[in-house]
Amino acid sequence: MLMWEFIIPLMAAAVQSGTPILYATLGEMMTEKGGVLNLGVEGIMAVAALAAFVTSFATGSPWLAFLAGGTAGLAFASLHAFVCITCLGNQVVSGLALTILGLGVSTFLGVPYVGLAAPGFDPFAFPLLSSIPVLGDIFFRQDMLVYISFVIPFFFWFFFRRTSLGLHVAATGEMPAAAAAAGLKPVALRYFAVLTGGFLIGLGGAYLSLAYTHLWTNGLSGGRGWIAVALVIFAFWRPGRAVIGAYLFGGVMAFQLRLQAMGTHIPSSLLLMLPYLLTILVLILSAWRGRRIDAPAALGTNIEPEA
Amino acid sequence: MSELRYVRPARVRPLPEGAVPVVRLKEVTKRFGKVVANNAITLDIHSGRIKALLGENGAGKSTLMSMLAGRYKPDSGTMEVDGRPVRFESSKDAIAAGIGMVYQNFMLVDSMTVAENVLLGQEGGFFINPGEMEARVDALATEYGLAVDVSARISDLSMGERQLVEILKLLYRKSRILIFDEPTAVLTPEETNRLFEALWRMTEQGKSVIFISHKLEEVIALADEIAILRRGRIEGELDPTAIESKAELASRMVGKEVLLEVDRQPVEVGEPVLEIKGMTGLGLTDVNLEVRQGEIVAVVGVAGNGQKELVEAVTGLVKPPVDTVFIMGQPWRKFFAESTWNRSMCYIPEDRLGLATMRNQNLVDNLLLTTRKGFARGMWLDKRRAERDTEELIRKYDIRPGRIHALAWQLSGGNLQKAVLARELYRQPRFIVAEQPTQGLDVSATEEVWRRLLDARAMAGVLLVTGDLGEALQLADRIAVMYRGRILGMLPTSEAETASRIGPLMAGVLD
Ligand SMILES: Nc1ncnc2c1ncn2[C@@H]1O[C@H](COP(=O)(O)OP(=O)(O)OP(=O)(O)O)[C@@H](O)[C@H]1O
Numbered sequence: 011m012l013m014w015e016f017i018i019p020l021m022a023a024a025v026q027s028g029t030p031i032l033y034a035t036l037g038e039m040m041t042e043k044g045g046v047l048n049l050g051v052e053g054i055m056a057v058a059a060l061a062a063f064v065t066s067f068a069t070g071s072p073w074l075a076f077l078a079g080g081t082a083g084l085a086f087a088s089l090h091a092f093v094c095i096t097c098l099g100n101q102v103v104s105g106l107a108l109t110i111l112g113l114g115v116s117t118f119l120g121v122p123y124v125g126l127a128a129p130g131f132d133p134f135a136f137p138l139l140s141s142i143p144v145l146g147d148i149f150f151r152q153d154m155l156v157y158i159s160f161v162i163p164f165f166f167w168f169f170f171r172r173t174s175l176g177l178h179v180a181a182t183g184e185m186p187a188a189a190a191a192a193g194l195k196p197v198a199l200r201y202f203a204v205l206t207g208g209f210l211i212g213l214g215g216a217y218l219s220l221a222y223t224h225l226w227t228n229g230l231s232g233g234r235g236w237i238a239v240a241l242v243i244f245a246f247w248r249p250g251r252a253v254i255g256a257y258l259f260g261g262v263m264a265f266q267l268r269l270q271a272m273g274t275h276i277p278s279s280l281l282l283m284l285p286y287l288l289t290i291l292v293l294i295l296s297a298w299r300g301r302r303i304d305a306p307a308a309l310g311t312n313i314e315p316e317a
Numbered sequence: 318m319s320e321l322r323y324v325r326p327a328r329v330r331p332l333p334e335g336a337v338p339v340v341r342l343k344e345v346t347k348r349f350g351k352v353v354a355n356n357a358i359t360l361d362i363h364s365g366r367i368k369a370l371l372g373e374n375g376a377g378k379s380t381l382m383s384m385l386a387g388r389y390k391p392d393s394g395t396m397e398v399d400g401r402p403v404r405f406e407s408s409k410d411a412i413a414a415g416i417g418m419v420y421q422n423f424m425l426v427d428s429m430t431v432a433e434n435v436l437l438g439q440e441g442g443f444f445i446n447p448g449e450m451e452a453r454v455d456a457l458a459t460e461y462g463l464a465v466d467v468s469a470r471i472s473d474l475s476m477g478e479r480q481l482v483e484i485l486k487l488l489y490r491k492s493r494i495l496i497f498d499e500p501t502a503v504l505t506p507e508e509t510n511r512l513f514e515a516l517w518r519m520t521e522q523g524k525s526v527i528f529i530s531h532k533l534e535e536v537i538a539l540a541d542e543i544a545i546l547r548r549g550r551i552e553g554e555l556d557p558t559a560i561e562s563k564a565e566l567a568s569r570m571v572g573k574e575v576l577l578e579v580d581r582q583p584v585e586v587g588e589p590v591l592e593i594k595g596m597t598g599l600g601l602t603d604v605n606l607e608v609r610q611g612e613i614v615a616v617v618g619v620a621g622n623g624q625k626e627l628v629e630a631v632t633g634l635v636k637p638p639v640d641t642v643f644i645m646g647q648p649w650r651k652f653f654a655e656s657t658w659n660r661s662m663c664y665i666p667e668d669r670l671g672l673a674t675m676r677n678q679n680l681v682d683n684l685l686l687t688t689r690k691g692f693a694r695g696m697w698l699d700k701r702r703a704e705r706d707t708e709e710l711i712r713k714y715d716i717r718p719g720r721i722h723a724l725a726w727q728l729s730g731g732n733l734q735k736a737v738l739a740r741e742l743y744r745q746p747r748f749i750v751a752e753q754p755t756q757g758l759d760v761s762a763t764e765e766v767w768r769r770l771l772d773a774r775a776m777a778g779v780l781l782v783t784g785d786l787g788e789a790l791q792l793a794d795r796i797a798v799m800y801r802g803r804i805l806g807m808l809p810t811s812e813a814e815t816a817s818r819i820g821p822l823m824a825g826v827l828d
């Protein structure tokens with residue numbers, strides 16, 4: 011009874027609200043694998059969400075809008091790439107600036123769209139798979155973008171384990187000097203990591219305005235970008251763990267919404283804190299266990315030109 | 318003193334008449350700002366021969382070779398490979414031209430496997446298969462008789478094994494011109510021997526080897542020809558058969574008389590500055606050790622037998638078990654709770670750029686890192702005064718280039734070490750922990766460091782951790798040999814048989 015009325019819908023909601031976090035986490039993971047820290051995730055998601063919404067509103071094509079979100083993310087991340095990789099700027103400062111800029115720009119440009127609706131993606135029962143008991147209800151009565159997000163971690167894994175480009179990106183994140191000595195081009199590889207990462211983060215943003223809601227409101231990113239940054243550490247830079255982490259957070263967010271809707275006596279501000287409380291907990295746990303050994307060794311450091 | 322002898326399989330090979338060099342450097346010049354690192358250098362490299370490049374710290378050896386390997390671009394002059402002029406835009410071009418270099422600091426990705434490192438950039442396709450990569454590298458290693466576990470991560474390998482990985486990289490790329498920048502600095506004597514055998518084998522196949530080292534006996538034993546670099550210029554080329562002694566080679570290199578030996582007069586021994594009593598833990602077993610003011614106690618052993626743990630426990634990097642380590646009579650915890658800037662303990666770590674200095678800061682700030690003597694006025698720092706003192710130290714220790722605003726990473730290895738030593742001795746320590754203090758230093762700098770450590774005995778006791786047995790025998794009053802976390806023997810250097818007893822103890826053989 012409780013199972014069918016509460017738990018399974020909650021888990022399905024966890025997958026849905028975990029999906030934008032999953033896209034963003036994988037994007038940030040990609041960026042960091044190349045050795046660049048991007049704290050602009052929150053801002054990139056906000057800008058991408060707006061770009062996707064406006065595209066869908068104007069063209070009526072959700073698919074075009076989804077791509078537009080990714081492209082906006084890529085374009086916005088390229089600012090970060092230019093500042094950090096070409097100008098050797100501080101990665102933390104540049105990322106924070108990107109977040110502030112992105113939140114501001116999306117709120118400002120989004121004013122005319124507030125409260126409007128645009129076509130997006132709706133859940134549908136995936137043929138065959140949706141009839142699997144329990145799992146089908148949780149995972150296969152979702153929208154198309156959720157299904158796409160299922161395969162990305164596999165691509166991610168494949169990219170780093172089974173392609174030479176993935177190996178090169180990882181080498182650049184670990185030790186750019188060694189990559190250069192091996193005849194690779196660390197600067198180009200870092201651009202690749204930041205831009206691809208930005209694209210993925212942008213897809214996460216697009217999910218918010220195309221599937222999570224079909225409306226434009228302010229503050230749609232709602233801290234998910236920061237959660238993604240923390241989740242990369244929680245996941246020890248591995249895509250499989252990112253999936254678990256993203257759904258865990260999606261679950262907490264969905265749970266918190268449900269509790270509010272049921273009208274508990276717990277103040278809503280406390281409930282809203284839950285995901286961040288969990289973030290801190292998760293970071294403590296991973297610091298305690300992981301000892302940062304899995305972090306790319308050159309993460310956060312710039313490539314100084316030699317002479 | 319029983320010096321390690323390297324046995325050459327063949328005699329020095331004479332250069333055949335009319336041999337055409339594979340590489341010609343002509344009037345190559347390289348400047349870093351105002352520093353002329355290489356000044357109009359002309360050098361020929363022949364195939365099938367080993368050329369040693371000898372020169373003081375900061376002479377420009379690494380810079381010259383980095384240009385040949387495509388890492389730096391020359392400011393002027395030309396480089397020719399097989400008679401054709403070349404311009405390398407990056408390492409990639411140099412690799413394509415058959416030139417491979419093993420850098421002073423290994424260029425390996427620690428978290429990746431041996432196979433991944435060897436094949437990095439040479440995977441031969443977009444899709445890769447870890448198993449197939451390992452098989453490929455394993456076949457190569459077997460072909461050349463190099464024993465290494467291809468699926469191991471670099472971080473799990475010893476320095477000698479990492480060297481093998483670098484060699485495998487060169488072999489896989491079919492490099493014909495192999496450059497080794499101080500490859501033996503981090504190797505044990507046995508590993509060095511194996512490296513030399515590999516180098517000879519490779520020259521037998523017609524490859525050229527360029528070998529940079531500060532260890533003169535190695536150069537004499539290995540090289541077919543020797544080029545001497547001094548202050549960015551080629552000082553002369555020598556035939557190793559014409560060299561009478563190490564001292565002669567050293568003075569040719571430095572341009573003045575070098576003794577290569579220090580005279581150790583015993584000084585009066587005072588209070589203990591370090592006592593380790595029955596320490597078990599951190600990978601160490603029942604370690605007992607005492608260092609008194611006025612003496613030097615050396616700790617030797619094959620790397621990884623507990624020396625690092627011992628040093629970390631003594632210097633406060635990790636916490637030892639309670640009541641096992643006493644510094645200047647105080648328990649560890651109390652000593653570090655109350656430690657002061659001067660007349661205290663100082664540490665000269667092996668990792669000069671990582672632990673000892675801040676790589677992107679200048680010499681003044683690096684001096685201030687471990688001392689406040691007279692520079693602190695309340696909460697303010699008197700930088701002017703720090704600059705004056707830095708200048709003074711640069712002069713006293715002959716640190717080049719002599720600019721106080723040079724950044725730590727711009728200094729050559731030897732000069733950086735001199736700067737660290739200058740800083741630490743400036744604090745007038747009473748207890749010195751010196752870890753590989755002369756690694757990578759040229760003969761005159763080594764002599765200088767030795768002399769300073771011996772002089773320091775007047776105020777301090779010294780714990781010397783070294784991989785260089787010659788150094789231990791020259792400097793120490795007593796030598797502790799470590800094996801698997803234990804001190805297997807404590808040998809006084811005053812006894813004649815000590816030198817011959819160290820070797821077996823290092824291998825864990827008790828009589
Ligand atoms: N990237 C750099 N920027 C500025 N100066 C540099 C740089 N690299 C080297 N130098 C300077 O150029 C000179 C030559 O340095 P190089 O490293 O070639 O010496 P070396 O002969 O290899 O010395 P060592 O035996 O200590 O390794 C030194 O004075 C050094 O300080």
Ligand SMILES: [Mg+2]
Nearest residue numbers: 378379421729
């Ligand atoms: Mg050098």
